[in-house]
Every structure is written in C-alpha cells, then in structure tokens.
Amino acid sequence: MTRSTLLSALWLLAATAFAQQREIRNPHTTPADVAAGAKIFRGHCGECHGLKGEGGRGPSLITGVYYHGATDEDLFNNITDGIPGTSMPGVFFSGDQVWQLVSFVRSLSASKAAPPKGDIARGERIFREKGCQGCHLVRGEGGVNGPDLTLIGSQRSPEHLRRAIVAPGDKVLRDHWVAKVTLENGKSYSGFILNEDTHTLQILEQQQGLQSLTKRDFNRYSVEKTSTMPSFARQLKEDELNDLVAYLHSLERKGGSR
Amino acid sequence: MKYLPFLLLACTAFGQVTFDRLLKADAEPHNWLTYSGSYKGWRYSGLNQINKANVKDLKLSWVYQMPVTHRVETTPLVIDGVMYLSEPPSNVVALDAATGRQYWRYRRSLPSKINVCCGQVNRGVAVSGDRVFIGTVDAHLVALNAKTGAVLWDIEVADYKSGYSVTVAPLIVKDMVITGIAGGEYGIRGFLDAYDIKTGQRRWRFWTIPGPGEKGHETWSGDAWKQGGGPTWVTGSYDAEQNLIIWGTGNPSPDWNGDVRPGDNLYSDCAIALDADTGKLKWHFQFVPHDVHDWDAVQVPVLVDTEFQGRQRKLVYWAHRGGFYYVLDRTTGKFLLGKPFATQTWANGLDANGRPMRKQGIDPTPEGVEVWPGVQGATNWYSPSYNPLTGLFYLTAWENKGLYRKGDAEYVAGNRYIGSVPKIDLEDEPGYGAIRALNPKTGERVWEHKLHTKPWSGVLSTAGKLVFAASGGWITRDRQEMEAWFYALDADSGKELWRINLGGDMSTSAITYAVNGKQMVTMAAGSAIFTFTLP
Numbered sequence: 001m002t003r004s005t006l007l008s009a010l011w012l013l014a015a016t017a018f019a020q021q022r023e024i025r026n027p028h029t030t031p032a033d034v035a036a037g038a039k040i041f042r043g044h045c046g047e048c049h050g051l052k053g054e055g056g057r058g059p060s061l062i063t064g065v066y067y068h069g070a071t072d073e074d075l076f077n078n079i080t081d082g083i084p085g086t087s088m089p090g091v092f093f094s095g096d097q098v099w100q101l102v103s104f105v106r107s108l109s110a111s112k113a114a115p116p117k118g119d120i121a122r123g124e125r126i127f128r129e130k131g132c133q134g135c136h137l138v139r140g141e142g143g144v145n146g147p148d149l150t151l152i153g154s155q156r157s158p159e160h161l162r163r164a165i166v167a168p169g170d171k172v173l174r175d176h177w178v179a180k181v182t183l184e185n186g187k188s189y190s191g192f193i194l195n196e197d198t199h200t201l202q203i204l205e206q207q208q209g210l211q212s213l214t215k216r217d218f219n220r221y222s223v224e225k226t227s228t229m230p231s232f233a234r235q236l237k238e239d240e241l242n243d244l245v246a247y248l249h250s251l252e253r254k255g256g257s258r
Numbered sequence: 259m260k261y262l263p264f265l266l267l268a269c270t271a272f273g274q275v276t277f278d279r280l281l282k283a284d285a286e287p288h289n290w291l292t293y294s295g296s297y298k299g300w301r302y303s304g305l306n307q308i309n310k311a312n313v314k315d316l317k318l319s320w321v322y323q324m325p326v327t328h329r330v331e332t333t334p335l336v337i338d339g340v341m342y343l344s345e346p347p348s349n350v351v352a353l354d355a356a357t358g359r360q361y362w363r364y365r366r367s368l369p370s371k372i373n374v375c376c377g378q379v380n381r382g383v384a385v386s387g388d389r390v391f392i393g394t395v396d397a398h399l400v401a402l403n404a405k406t407g408a409v410l411w412d413i414e415v416a417d418y419k420s421g422y423s424v425t426v427a428p429l430i431v432k433d434m435v436i437t438g439i440a441g442g443e444y445g446i447r448g449f450l451d452a453y454d455i456k457t458g459q460r461r462w463r464f465w466t467i468p469g470p471g472e473k474g475h476e477t478w479s480g481d482a483w484k485q486g487g488g489p490t491w492v493t494g495s496y497d498a499e500q501n502l503i504i505w506g507t508g509n510p511s512p513d514w515n516g517d518v519r520p521g522d523n524l525y526s527d528c529a530i531a532l533d534a535d536t537g538k539l540k541w542h543f544q545f546v547p548h549d550v551h552d553w554d555a556v557q558v559p560v561l562v563d564t565e566f567q568g569r570q571r572k573l574v575y576w577a578h579r580g581g582f583y584y585v586l587d588r589t590t591g592k593f594l595l596g597k598p599f600a601t602q603t604w605a606n607g608l609d610a611n612g613r614p615m616r617k618q619g620i621d622p623t624p625e626g627v628e629v630w631p632g633v634q635g636a637t638n639w640y641s642p643s644y645n646p647l648t649g650l651f652y653l654t655a656w657e658n659k660g661l662y663r664k665g666d667a668e669y670v671a672g673n674r675y676i677g678s679v680p681k682i683d684l685e686d687e688p689g690y691g692a693i694r695a696l697n698p699k700t701g702e703r704v705w706e707h708k709l710h711t712k713p714w715s716g717v718l719s720t721a722g723k724l725v726f727a728a729s730g731g732w733i734t735r736d737r738q739e740m741e742a743w744f745y746a747l748d749a750d751s752g753k754e755l756w757r758i759n760l761g762g763d764m765s766t767s768a769i770t771y772a773v774n775g776k777q778m779v780t781m782a783a784g785s786a787i788f789t790f791t792l793p
Contacts, residue, residue, distance in 0.1 A: 039666070042665055042666070043665055043666050043674070043676075043677075044673060046665075047674070047676060047678075047679050050679075051663075051679050056681070056682070080371075081370060081371055082371065082373070085326070086327070086377075087329070087376055089373045089374070089674070090371040090372075090373060091672075091673055092373075092419070092670065092671065092672035092673050093670070093673065195739075196710060197710050197711065197741030198708075198710040198711070198729055198741060198743060199757075225686075
C-alpha cells in the first residue's frame with residue numbers, strides 16, 4: 001500500500017465512523033483549494049470530463065446532478081475509488097487532494113449557490129406573453145420548434161440563458177441542429193436530430209413528433225446549423241430579462257440525488 | 259526440440275491443442291485456435307459454407323449474455339465444439355459453441371481499485387493442451403483447466419498498483435505463454451514476457467524500454483525511461499520458420515507531452531521481432547520516433563510470404579495508427595514501402611528508411627493543434643485481415659482530425675500520466691469511418707465502404723469471399739452517438755450483402771468456426787455474444 005492510499009484509507013475509515021453521527025463535510029473549500037483541485041482536474045480528469053467539466057467520454061459535471069450520490073462524502077468516495085463497472089477510474093492521491101478535487105467539481109455547478117436576481121413568477125408570465133411557449137415545451141406544454149426547456153435550469157448557467165435570449169444563433173449546439181429531409185415520394189420533414197446512423201435518421205419532427213426515417217428513401221437531406229429563434233434583445237427591458245432568466249433558472253430537475 | 263515429448267503426448271487427445279495444431283491452424287478452419295485465427299495474424303478463415311450467394315439468409319442462432327457491465331473486447335476461441343471466451347474484467351467462460359450454453363465459468367476476485375486506461379477490459383484467452391490462459395486487470399497471468407475452469411497456477415506479472423494491467427489475449431508459442439502488458443497512460447515501463455505453460459515460471463522478459471547499458475537506452479534522457487510506457491496490449495504474431503515473435507508496442511509516456519523524454523524513445527511505437535526461445539531482439543522498426551500523439555503501433559502484424567517487387571520475400575503488412583500503411587521485410591525489419599491509407603497532415607511522407615518526415619507545428623500545444631488523424635488514430639488496435647483468395651488487405655479506417663493539447667505531466671505512481679487533454683471528436687466535424695480494402699503490395703486503395711460513425715471493431719475475412727465488419731460510435735452516459743450494424747461485405751467490391759442491428763457497442767472483431775457441420779459467425783456487441791448461421 002502506498003502512503004497516499006493508506007492516507008485516503010484512513011480518511012475513509014474516519015469518515016465512515018464519523019458518518020454515523022453527522023454528515024461529512026469537505027474540509028478543503030478555500031479558493032486556493034479550488035485552484036489546486038482545478039490543476040489536478042486538468043491533468044487527470046479533463047481527458048474524459050472535458051477541460052471545464054463540460055463532458056466528453058465521461059459525463060458533464062457542470063449540472064450539479066450526480067447519479068452516484070451528491071454528498072461531499074459520495075463525491076469523495078466516487079473520485080477515490082472510481083465507479084465500478086464503468087471507465088471512471090480511481091485515483092492514488094492523498095485524501096487532502098481528493099477533497100480539493102471535490103471542491104473544484106462543486107465549483108463547476110456553483111452558480112446553483114447564487115441564483116440570478118429576478119422575479120420567477122414575473123418571468124413565467126413574460127415567458128407566456130412573449131410567445132416563447134409557441135416554440136418551447138415546459139413540462140409538457142408548448143411547441144417543439146425549439147428545445148424542451150423543462151430542465152434548462154439544471155443544464156445551463158444563467159449567463160448562457162441570458163445569451164440564448166438576446167443573441168440566439170451565436171453558437172447553436174449540436175443538439176439543436178435541424179434536419180431538413182425530402183423523400184423520393186415528395187414528403188418533407190424538418191426537426192431536431194435525435195440520432196443518426198449509416199442507414200437511418202431519428203428526428204423530433206416539428207409537426208409530426210418522433211419520426212424514424214430510412215436514408216434509402218431520401219431525395220434531399222441537409223442539416224441546418226443556424227437558429228430559428230428570433231432575438232429578444234430589443235423587446236425586453238433589463239429587469240424583464242432578469243425575470244426571464246430567473247424563471248428559466250428555476251426550471252430544474254426535481255427528485256433524484258441532488 | 260525441447261517441446262517434442264509434450265507434443266507427442268498431447269496430439270492424440272480430442273480437444274487438446276498442441277503446438278503442432280497451432281502451427282497448422284489453417285488445416286482446421288472449423289476451429290478458431292488463436293486470437294487472430296492463426297500465427298500469421300490474418301484473421302481469415304478457410305470456411306466458405308457462408309458465402310456471397312447465401313449470406314443474405316444469415317440468421318441469429320444464439321446469444322450469450324454476460325452478467326457484467328464493462329466494455330466487451332473479447333475474441334472467443336473455438337476448439338472442437340467448445341468456445342472459450344473472456345468476460346471483462348477478467349473472467350473466463352466455456353460454452354457449447356453450438357448452443358451458447360455454459361459449461362463453466364471462472365470468476366476472478368479483484369481488488370476494489372484497479373486503474374486501466376479505458377475501462378477494465380480483456381481481449382481474450384489462449385489455449386494449449388488442456389489449459390486455458392487469461393491475463394487479468396490486476397496484472398496476473400492465470401492458467402485454468404480447460405474442462406473445469408479450476409485454477410492451475412496464478413502468478414503476478416507486475417504490480418497493478420503502479421498502473422500495470424493485462425488486457426491482451428496471450429499467445430502460445432511452443433511450451434510458453436507469451437503475454438504483453440498495458441498501462442501506457444499510467445507511466446509504466448513496458449515489456450513482453452514468456453512463461454512456462456506447466457509451471458508459470460518466467461522464461462524471459464524483453465523490456466520495451468531499455469534500461470541503462472542496454473541498446474536503445476541512449477534514445478531516452480534522464481530517468482524518463484523508468485516511466486517510458488511502450489506497452490504491448492495487442493496480441494502479436496509468430497513466424498515459425500524464423501522462430502520470431504513479432505509484436506507491436508504502444509506509445510511512450512506521457513502520451514502528449516514529450517518534454518521530459520527528448521530522443522527517439524525506443525522501442526515505443528515499434529514493430530519488434532524477438533527470438534522466441536530467448537526473448538532477444540532480432541530487429542525493430544519504429545513507426546513514430548518520439549511520438550507525442552499517442553499513435554501506438556499495437557496493430558496485429560500480418561505475415562505474408564509472397565513475391566514482392568520482383569522477388570520472393572517474407573513480409574509484414576502493417577497499417578499503423580498514424581495513417582500510413584507499411585510493408586516490412588520480416589527477416590531484417592527493413593522498410594520496403596509506405597503509403598497513407600487515410601488523411602494525415604503530420605508528415606511530408608516517409609524517407610528511404612521509413613522514418614516520417616515530420617511537418618512543423620504538429621506537436622501538441624497548450625491551446626491545441628488540429629492534426630489528422632485524430633487522437634484515436636486512422637486505425638487502432640482492432641484487427642485487420644488478409645485474404646489469400648482476393649489478395650487484399652482489409653482494415654477499419656477513421657477519417658477525422660483531433661485537437662491535440664499539451665498539459666502538465668507529473669508522475670505519481672498509480673495515477674494517470676498523460677500530459678494532456680486531447681479532444682477525440684470535434685463537435686462540428688466528427689469525420690466518418692470506413693472499411694477499406696488495400697492492395698497490400700502497393701498500398702493502393704481498392705475499395706471503401708463508408709460508414710456514418712467511426713467503428714471500434716476490426717474485420718474478419720473468409721474463403722466465402724466475405725468481409726465481416728461493424729459500425730461504431732461513441733457512447734456517453736447522456737447521449738448515445740453510436741450505431742451497431744454488423745455487416746457482411748463482398749470481399750471483392752465492398753458492397754453490402756447483409757446487415758443486422760445488434761444495438762450495442764462493438765469493440766472487437768468477429769470470428770467464424772463450424773460445429774456439427776454448420777459454419778457459425780460470432781461477434782460481441784454490448785455485453786453479449788451473438789452467433790449467426792444459415793437456417
């Protein structure tokens with residue numbers, strides 16, 4: 001056993017014993033700890049989770065949603081030991097270093113701690129009045145010309161939400177690229193690309209819902225990477241924009257391990 | 259001739275795999291005796307019951323579901339009606355090859371924390387006599403009884419706590435089990451080992467990273483060699499006439515930051531040829547000196563004796579991860595021919611000795627540099643195939659570029675030591691995959707079968723003039739950007755003749771065998787083994 005595993009083993013032992021009384025809290029949460037954690041993350045984790053935790057071969061760590069447990073102790077254990085049955089490896093760092101990693105991972109979704117200022121109820125009203133719902137679903141109500149926003153608060157930062165409203169099309173995410181298809185028989189389809197392989201295409205069609213198409217039948221197929229969302233920069237006052245962002249930010253995952 | 263008595267003893271019993279049988283694997287195409295089907299590394303079968311005319315009728319015969327969640331990379335072996343295969347992380351199962359029903363299962367108990375670069379995987383077992391051999395992710399080599407799965411011996415190959423693991427399928431040569439090692443992302447010092455089949459005692463070790471006083475050590479600086487990498491994680495080939503084991507080696511460590519290891523970094527990214535009895539190096543050929551892109555040379559060496567440029571020669575065909583296809587002379591390692599088989603932007607070609615003429619500005623930087631091929635290479639460890647009937651060389655190719663970023667590399671035993679965070683897929687330009695056929699004597703492309711995604715699986719070709727191949731993709735937890743088509747292609751034209759959606763990640767290459775007079779084709783997808791036959 002190396003020194004560092006011994007240390008982390010001791011930590012865990014202490015942690016487990018302690019857990020019977022009280023929740024284990026991360027003892028390394030200063031800005032210097034976050035910075036130290038960031039450095040380790042770049043060298044050892046970013047390969048899979050992305051340099052900024054945005055995801056890649058491993059899942060995104062910026063949503064604040066954890067499927068394998070969300071307490072400090074869970075994160076500590078998952079990072080130390082890895083996640084069995086997946087490609088998430090364990091590490092041979094000291095317990096202190098793992099806590100610094102936990103701090104950094106937490107900082108990736110820290111915007112949760114300070115919600116944007118703005119009035120959520122007013123934001124919801126504006127959302128309806130400005131016709132956002134014509135294109136966007138929220139909890140099953142609305143259109144599908146734009147992405148479903150039911151969980152958008154868990155998925156995106158307030159800054160991203162603000163930008164999406166005033167400058168749509170700045171950078172259209174791959175999830176929002178639109179397939180335009182015309183079949184040999186003249187029928188045409190337009191919708192977000194859900195999945196694609198060599199022979200088939202699965203889309204959320206704007207009028208007809210879920211559609212699975214066979215490429216053999218295609219006459220024309222193009223992918224549009226531009227946004228059809230109009231900019232609301234001119235139509236919204238600063239405080240209305242804040243209210244909207246606060247509302248969207250409040251749309252987050254309920255239930256599950258938080 | 260040390261092995262002769264052993265041979266004589268064993269060759270009569272049914273189900274007993276002798277060295278002689280391995281040497282003449284071609285003579286029994288109903289079996290699949292080694293990782294690549296034969297010592298020549300062809301992944302070719304002489305069976306032709308399933309052929310161009312009838313493959314359209316191919317139907318599922320049976321499925322074996324593994325009770326595991328790790329990625330499946332196994333190549334099963336089939337010996338006289340029994341299929342032996344590994345399950346990840348390091349289990350072994352014996353099945354009835356006709357029905358998929360289990361005979362026995364060896365389940366390895368493992369330490370809780372094991373670090374393998376890309377998941378706790380295993381690529382297969384080896385069989386000799388009545389013994390089955392498996393390398394384990396905790397870096398042991400284990401011998402099992404082929405009838406019961408009982409452990410005969412279990413030895414430590416290296417210390418798993420320092421990032422060593424065994425994922426490669428072993429290769430039997432004479433009375434030895436040859437095994438490689440993995441851990442190129444953990445700063446290991448690579449080697450190739452030979453163990454006595456009976457006792458598990460080590461016969462020899464060849465360090466792929468030479469130590470002080472050894473030839474090649476001068477291509478390293480300071481202490482970098484101690485964590486120099488050069489793993490040997492894909493099964494090599496054996497040239498019986500010359501008694502040479504020919505094997506590929508992986509990247510130097512750390513992968514994408516070469517600052518601590520100025521020099522050519524021998525014998526990383528090499529084809530090495532070792533005397534099978536002594537483990538001494540006979541020749542080597544380095545594909546990429548001082549690699550900083552993780553372009554392992556862990557491809558299966560394809561050994562062919564043929565007329566080449568006017569005279570009969572012993573050759574090795576090799577399509578390397580960096581995007582060039584090579585022909586080497588197998589007696590000397592001499593470079594004979596090299597030509598790109600996929601888009602590459604890092605070299606202005608190869609010089610007279612096969613050394614790449616590197617371009618400026620292709621090395622990773624902190625901001626990132628775009629280079630073709632991408633981080634997973636233009637091909638990788640999945641098997642190529644050579645078909646003597648068509649004379650063509652088949653392989654899986656990736657057409658994509660990667661963003662190579664350089665980062666810090668600090669060695670801490672047991673932790674990752676990679677020196678960067680490269681990007682495999684550029685969101686907007688993921689590229690595509692293809693199955694390609696090359697004229698192996700010229701490197702010229704004969705046909706291409708294009709795929710939407712980039713496969714993680716290799717190819718099998720048969721005397722039915724078929725190529726079995728698969729599509730692929732990338733699974734992340736939140737999104738499945740993958741496809742799972744398993745294909746039979748026309749070996750002459752690349753035209754699709756049959757396909758089925760197996761619905762799971764395919765990270766291995768198919769095999770074929772016959773049982774009760776029926777030819778079967780087997781491919782692993784997801785956590786299952788699918789076997790097909792004609793109705």
